Amino acid sequence: MVLCALSTQLLRSSSCCALMARLPTSGRRRCCLYSSTQGFNQEEIRQKLRAFPGGSVDLLKQDSGVAVLTVNNPARMNAFSGSMMVDLEEKVSQLENWTEGKGLVVRGAAETFCSGSDLNAVRAISSPQDGMKMCMFMQDALTRLLRLPLVSVALVEGRALGGGAELTTACDFRLMATGSVIQFVHKHMGLVPGWGGAARLVHIVGSQNALKLLGGAVKVDPERGLDVGLADGVLEADEDTPGASTPVQQAEDWLRRYTEGPVPVIQAVKKVVLAGRELPLLEALRMEKEVFGTVWGAPANLQALASKSKHK
Numbered sequence: 001m002v003l004c005a006l007s008t009q010l011l012r013s014s015s016c017c018a019l020m021a022r023l024p025t026s027g028r029r030r031c032c033l034y035s036s037t038q039g040f041n042q043e044e045i046r047q048k049l050r051a052f053p054g055g056s057v058d059l060l061k062q063d064s065g066v067a068v069l070t071v072n073n074p075a076r077m078n079a080f081s082g083s084m085m086v087d088l089e090e091k092v093s094q095l096e097n098w099t100e101g102k103g104l105v106v107r108g109a110a111e112t113f114c115s116g117s118d119l120n121a122v123r124a125i126s127s128p129q130d131g132m133k134m135c136m137f138m139q140d141a142l143t144r145l146l147r148l149p150l151v152s153v154a155l156v157e158g159r160a161l162g163g164g165a166e167l168t169t170a171c172d173f174r175l176m177a178t179g180s181v182i183q184f185v186h187k188h189m190g191l192v193p194g195w196g197g198a199a200r201l202v203h204i205v206g207s208q209n210a211l212k213l214l215g216g217a218v219k220v221d222p223e224r225g226l227d228v229g230l231a232d233g234v235l236e237a238d239e240d241t242p243g244a245s246t247p248v249q250q251a252e253d254w255l256r257r258y259t260e261g262p263v264p265v266i267q268a269v270k271k272v273v274l275a276g277r278e279l280p281l282l283e284a285l286r287m288e289k290e291v292f293g294t295v296w297g298a299p300a301n302l303q304a305l306a307s308k309s310k311h312k
């Protein structure tokens with residue numbers, strides 16, 4: 001059962017076997033959203049993107065089971081250079097194979113999130129063919145980011161613009177720091193989202209709100225974010241208190257309520273939610289059964305039964 005071949009069928013109805021392959025399981029080969037029939041040759045695109053260097057995407061995997069992914073290009077407000085797109089895809093691959101993972105914080109360096117794609121690279125690859133290739137590459141990387149069997153949160157400090165706003169939608173949750181802004185500025189650039197951000201935004205805030213946010217290129221501050229359902233929480237600035245926790249620590253604390261517990265159970269929770277989010281009902285139910293089978297009678301379940309726990 002090879003995930004790669006089957007995931008090209010993403011939008012089609014398929015057998016139970018294919019459904020299993022659609023959702024990520026640790027240790028499986030990584031997949032591509034597109035195939036060569038759609039003109040997608042991942043290695044060729046990687047080489048093209050590497051021609052636009054600068055910055056990095058850094059991954060810190062911690063013993064707690066929570067990793068921190070940092071978009072790191074402060075000189076350009078953490079804009080994505082071509083090599084950073086390749087970095088991102090490689091880090092997603094590493095996370096797909098992280099058997100001990102439970103959670104992920106996605107953030108930007110130097111107190112700002114990400115200002116989208118590097119406009120210098122965009123100018124240089126403005127041919128429609130190359131634009132489409134970059135679009136497919138980023139859709140693939142961000143779809144796989146959202147499908148990781150980890151509970152993920154985007155920690156938004158400063159600005160998340162354009163592709164940066166799209167990146168926030170590839171996480172399960174969004175936490176906005178005081179003073180931060182998420183803005184789909186694409187319209188002002190004569191564009192629409194192309195990294196999957198529009199499709200994900202509709203899932204998160206509904207089509208009415210998505211139309212308002214994209215059509216008006218609205219600046220979403222934390223208050224508005226909570227109001228439309230784009231933000232799941234707000235981090236208060238706490239610089240004046242000595243020993244106050246950093247925004248990353250605050251995000252990890254916030255995430256803990258969802259990542260506390262045994263790895264197989266946390267990963268199973270994410271998988272059943274993902275199935276419900278992405279699959280038609282009958283297929284989602286089958287997937288839920290498969291995942292249920294992996295936790296029923298497993299050590300965490302047996303331990304809970306033996307301890308006669310009460311849920312007061």
Ligand SMILES: CCC(=O)SCCNC(=O)CCNC(=O)[C@H](O)C(C)(C)COP(=O)(O)OP(=O)(O)OC[C@H]1O[C@@H](n2cnc3c(N)ncnc32)[C@H](O)[C@@H]1OP(=O)(O)O
Nearest residue numbers: 075076077079115116117118119120161162163164185189
């Ligand atoms: C997928 C589609 C896309 O993502 S299209 C890209 C959408 N993003 C944008 O259009 C962002 C354009 N940038 C801005 O609006 C401003 O730079 C923002 C981010 C608001 C910051 O403003 P401000 O605080 O005044 O700083 P600044 O403009 O001096 O920027 C500092 C340096 O960073 C650079 N920078 C910023 N964003 C980008 C970007 N997306 N690509 C390339 N470089 C970027 C600026 O050019 C500036 O560089 P320099 O110091 O002048 O060399």
